[in-house]
Amino acid sequence: MSRSLRTAAAALAALGLLTACGSSGSGSSADGGKVTVTFWDNNAGPARTPLFQHLIDEFEKANPTITVKYVGVTSSEVAEKYNTAIASGSTPDVGGVTTALLASLTAQKALVPLDELLAKSALNGKLSANMLETSKAASGGKGLYQLPSSGNQDVIWYRADKFKEAGIEVPKTWDELFAAAARLTDKSKNQYGFTIRGGSGSGFQVLSEAYAYSGLASMFDAAGKSTVDDPRNVELIAKIAAQFKNTTPEADVSNAYPQMLAQFQANQVMMVHHNLGSTKDVRTALGDKVAGMLLPSGPSGSSILANPVDGFGLFKNSKHQDAAWKFLEFLDSHASNSYWNENVGQIPANTEAYADDWYARSGITKQAGDALNSPAVKLVQPPVHLPQYSKITKTDAEPNFQKVLLGKMSPAEFAKAVADAFTKAQSDYRAKNG
Amino acid sequence: MTTAAVPLSAKSTRSAAGGRPDLGRIGRLFLPLALYLVFTVVPFYWMLLFALRPAGSTSLLPWPLTFEHFDTVWNGMGFRVYFQNSVWIALLTLLFVTFFALMGGYALARFRFRGQKLFLLALLCTQFVPGAMMLIPLFNIFQAFDLINSRWSLIIAETTFQLPLAMILMSGFVKNVPVELEESAMVDGCGRIRAFLAVVLPLLRPGIVAVGSFAFIGSWNNFLFALMFLNDPELQTVPVGLQTTIGENTVDFGALAAGGVVAAVPVVLVFAFVQKYLVQGMSAGAVKG
Numbered sequence: 001m002s003r004s005l006r007t008a009a010a011a012l013a014a015l016g017l018l019t020a021c022g023s024s025g026s027g028s029s030a031d032g033g034k035v036t037v038t039f040w041d042n043n044a045g046p047a048r049t050p051l052f053q054h055l056i057d058e059f060e061k062a063n064p065t066i067t068v069k070y071v072g073v074t075s076s077e078v079a080e081k082y083n084t085a086i087a088s089g090s091t092p093d094v095g096g097v098t099t100a101l102l103a104s105l106t107a108q109k110a111l112v113p114l115d116e117l118l119a120k121s122a123l124n125g126k127l128s129a130n131m132l133e134t135s136k137a138a139s140g141g142k143g144l145y146q147l148p149s150s151g152n153q154d155v156i157w158y159r160a161d162k163f164k165e166a167g168i169e170v171p172k173t174w175d176e177l178f179a180a181a182a183r184l185t186d187k188s189k190n191q192y193g194f195t196i197r198g199g200s201g202s203g204f205q206v207l208s209e210a211y212a213y214s215g216l217a218s219m220f221d222a223a224g225k226s227t228v229d230d231p232r233n234v235e236l237i238a239k240i241a242a243q244f245k246n247t248t249p250e251a252d253v254s255n256a257y258p259q260m261l262a263q264f265q266a267n268q269v270m271m272v273h274h275n276l277g278s279t280k281d282v283r284t285a286l287g288d289k290v291a292g293m294l295l296p297s298g299p300s301g302s303s304i305l306a307n308p309v310d311g312f313g314l315f316k317n318s319k320h321q322d323a324a325w326k327f328l329e330f331l332d333s334h335a336s337n338s339y340w341n342e343n344v345g346q347i348p349a350n351t352e353a354y355a356d357d358w359y360a361r362s363g364i365t366k367q368a369g370d371a372l373n374s375p376a377v378k379l380v381q382p383p384v385h386l387p388q389y390s391k392i393t394k395t396d397a398e399p400n401f402q403k404v405l406l407g408k409m410s411p412a413e414f415a416k417a418v419a420d421a422f423t424k425a426q427s428d429y430r431a432k433n434g
Numbered sequence: 435m436t437t438a439a440v441p442l443s444a445k446s447t448r449s450a451a452g453g454r455p456d457l458g459r460i461g462r463l464f465l466p467l468a469l470y471l472v473f474t475v476v477p478f479y480w481m482l483l484f485a486l487r488p489a490g491s492t493s494l495l496p497w498p499l500t501f502e503h504f505d506t507v508w509n510g511m512g513f514r515v516y517f518q519n520s521v522w523i524a525l526l527t528l529l530f531v532t533f534f535a536l537m538g539g540y541a542l543a544r545f546r547f548r549g550q551k552l553f554l555l556a557l558l559c560t561q562f563v564p565g566a567m568m569l570i571p572l573f574n575i576f577q578a579f580d581l582i583n584s585r586w587s588l589i590i591a592e593t594t595f596q597l598p599l600a601m602i603l604m605s606g607f608v609k610n611v612p613v614e615l616e617e618s619a620m621v622d623g624c625g626r627i628r629a630f631l632a633v634v635l636p637l638l639r640p641g642i643v644a645v646g647s648f649a650f651i652g653s654w655n656n657f658l659f660a661l662m663f664l665n666d667p668e669l670q671t672v673p674v675g676l677q678t679t680i681g682e683n684t685v686d687f688g689a690l691a692a693g694g695v696v697a698a699v700p701v702v703l704v705f706a707f708v709q710k711y712l713v714q715g716m717s718a719g720a721v722k723g
Contacts, residue, residue, distance in 0.1 A: 038665070045681020046511075046689060071665045075682040084662050088573040090582055092665075257683065277683040 035323045036067045040081070042096030043310075044072025047280060051343050059330045066323045079104065086110045093318035094327055097146050098308040099138035103385045105313060106139040112314040113143040117325055123332055127349050130373055133381075134309045140385040140433060145313060147328050149337060151347035152307035153294070153368035154208045157264065157282050158271045160291040174213050174236060174296045177271070181247035184270040193247040195269040196240060198405055199256035203397035204382070205273060207418075208305040210236045213298030217378040219422065224430060226422035229415040232300060237404065237411035244405045253405050275307055276368060279345025292364030294371055303378035304371060311349070341365075347372055388425040392418060481698075484691030503692035507679070511689060513696055515668055516675035521700070523588050523671060524653040530593040531600050531649035532642055538597070539604025539641075540630065544613070557598040565595060565658055576663060587663040588671070592653045600645045607641030608634065643711040647704050654700060672697045 041052055049072050056068045071092065073081050079101060085091045086108045097105060105111050118124055131148040139145045156177075162184060163170065171177035181193025197205045207228065211219075214232035221227060244252060249263060257274060264272040265285040273295070282290045295302070312331060318324050330336055337350035342358045347369040353359055359366055371377050383389055397418050403409035485503050486496035507513040542554065572591055573582065581587040611634050619629035657673040664670055676697060679690040 040665075043682050044678050045684060046679055046686035047681050047684040049678065069666070071667065072678050073661075074677045074680060076680075077661055077677070081661065084569055084573055087570050088577055088582075090573075090577060258685070281684055 034065055034067060035320045036069055037094060037318075037320055037324050037327055038069045038071060038092040039327065040071045040073050040078075040092045040095040042073060042078045042098060042101065043075040045074065048344065051340060055331060055336055055340065058336070059327060062330070063323075063326065066326065068327060082110070083108075089317060091315040091317045093315060093320055093324040095313050095315060096310070097313040098310050099134055099146065099306075099384055100308045100390075102135070102138040102146055102313075103140065103387065103389070106142070106145050107387065110313075110315055110317075111145040112316050112318075112321065113145060114147055114314060115144045117314075118144060118147070121325075121329055123329055123350070126334075126351055127332065128347075128351055128373055130306075130379055131309050131311075131349050134306045134379070135311060137306075137381040138309070138384045140429075146309070146311040147313075147332055148309045148311040148349040149332055150310040150341055150344065150349060151369065151372050152275050152277055152310070153304070153347065153372055154205075154212075154273065154275050154307060155292040155294060155364055155368060156271055156273050156296075157278070157290055157292050159264075159267075159286070159289060161289040162270050170291075170293050171296050174209075174239065174298055177296050178239065178243060178247070181243065181271060185247045190249075190268055192249050192263075192269045194243055194271045195255065195260050195263055195273075196244055196248050196252040196405065197255060197257070197260060197273065198244075198253040198402050199259070200394075200398065201256055202401045203393035203418075204305075206237060206240065206397075206401055207233075207382070207393070208307075209240060209273065209295065210234075210415075211303050211305045211380050212295035213239075213300075213302075215298060215301035215303050215378065217303055217380060219380055219383055220426055224423065224426050226419035226426070228422060229412070229419035232298065234412050234415045236298060237415060241404050241411055253402055276346050276365060277344075279365065283345075292367075294364075294367060301378075303380050305380045305382055308384075309349075310346070383422060383426060386422070386425040386429055388421065392421040392425065396421060478698075481691045481694045484687050485695050487688075489688045503688035504696075506686075507675075507689050507693045507696065511675065511678065511693070512667060512670070513672065513675055513693060516670050516672045517696060519585065519669060520654055520671040520673075523585050523592070524650045524700075526589045527592045527596070527653035528646045528650045530589065531596050532646045534593070534597055535600035535604040535645050536635075536638070536642070538601035539606075540608050540634070542601060542605035543608035554602070557602055560595075560598045565591075569658070569662055572659075573662065582663055583665050583669065585664070585669060588653075588656070588659050591659050591663070592649075592656060596649050596652050600649060603645055603648075604638075604641055607638050607644075611637045640711045643708050647708045647711065650704060651701055654697075 039052075039056070041048065049070075052070055056070055059068060060066065078096075082091070082095065082101065082105060086105070091110055097111075118127075127148060128151065131151050132144065134151075135146040135148050136142075136144055158170070163180070166183055168180045168183060169176075171180050177194070184193035185191065196202075210228070210233035213236035214230055216227050216230055216232070219227055227233070244250075249255075249268065251259065251263075255263070257278070260269070260272050260274065261278060261281060263269045264282070279292075295304075312328050314321060314324055314328065331340070332350055334350050334352040337348050338353035338356050338359070341348040341353065342356075342362075345362075345365055347365060348354065348359065351373075354369065359369070372379070382393075386392075397414075400409055400414050400417055404411055404414045483494070483496050486499055486501070487493055488498065488500045488502070542550070572587075576582050576584075576587045576590075581590070615633050615637075616626075616629045619633045620626065624632060655673060656671075657677070660671040660674045661677075664674070672693070676690065676693045679686045679693055
């Protein structure tokens, strides 16, 4: 046999190795009485994945007949992954679902309603009522399709050490905050009192600031017209825009969360508006030098724009729904939910965790939790049930807000564009869904 | 008057008059090159710096040196498995793409058949179709064949997507091999296959290396198909593993950089050793002969 033929034969033999790439199967399975439940984490990453792995180990120890297969999906890719899985009928048994994803998943009828399961569960009556309300609202108010696990809340991280040095009290109103920002700004030292989110995520952030200022209780009036362009909201948007380049860095026009946080950690800005999701980052970077405050109020009182609630959904295609629900009950049990939220720095959904020591000592997390769960607080539900929600708040609003910062669009025009889009989307939604 | 071509390396950076350095020439040639080098090397240095210095350090030198991030990604985050998976998938894609490109490229170069131009146009047009557009149809097909959550899905998808360009490239290489060589072999008694294996194939070595390298790198870097078709962490590949170092609010920069180094090593090796073939591959068929 010639050398060339031997080479060809070797190549064919190598094809034999292809068996090494065989299918390992997918989805849930039952093997000798053992059930495998597939769980997709909707926000895998270095902070969360090890926590889930710990909880899964604990669950498997307590339930030896159930194995949980963890699949980490990053938050930036999860919507695409779910949509592909739904389109092809290969969804997991259980998946992490934030309220931001819920409308899309329920519209595709991918999830199981959980109302009855929860009513019969030991968890009944132990989950935050406001979080359950947010979960229901996010899926159009037609039922509970998400078992909430964590509440988030917008907060302002501030440099407690710099405030103390300058003798500034923690602001209670937006005007006090702007005054503090002006006092803490020293452009010669590249130090600014505040930072504006002008890049990705700015749409939701500026709305949450506006509603905290206006104190409005709903994003729609009784006739279904959006309240975003209410003069009180416009007033705050104008005040925020006026801070640009005066008490904030010029780069803010395109800055998203990572850049804002980097500026905060590098002593360039003294206050940064984000949410409890960054608790670990700011505490790790700045320790005791940093503290958190809730969004200040305006002249008409304060309201809170509900943040996405994180939680879990049970998928219709699951062949082991009993085991999957058992896993969800475990994740939301007092011990698991407390462990989870202590480590991610968010508000537990399981109200029994509010008595835990870590929560009582958590400072801003408890403050935000108290506010979120207080019946006196106006919790404004963003219309995440609208299919156009992301387009309106991100694709359309973000570039427009940049125009506002650059003086190319007035705050009133910006607010009207958002309001008109919400009004139309809500009207379309009502016409279709009643 | 004609001027003899002087190889670049033979030109001196010293002036013709004597031993003084030709500063003008140095400035024109080496300064832009040095700037370009900085531009290309700094990102790699930055990645290595984050990978080799302790978390939280702001030092511009990787000192104190630590390999904790490599340990984290390799052992803690499963990159050992991701790397093995990526190697398997990329190697098998390379094998398939090269094998079919050889056959297809040879046919395109040596035979005339009805609709050949249309076929070539179709091959080119496949390059305009983004992978994301094919995701759902591919997903359904693979599911029907029970290939979801199997490395096969990636190998087949990657081979299919890379084959058209690989065939076009390979046909350019085959055209560069004089047909008379094959004809001589056939006059001497070889059949077409034997003539191809004995005469053409050895001369196609640069083409095989170029096409194989493109296939390897394309498959190694693919993120979308791996994310969508594979669910089991034990089957995942390096690009998907890298993504998991970035959380919504938290980025493990040390792990990201160490993972980046792990991901870059095979690609850098491929480029370092087969660069000249790659350049040939990219320009194959570019000159009308």
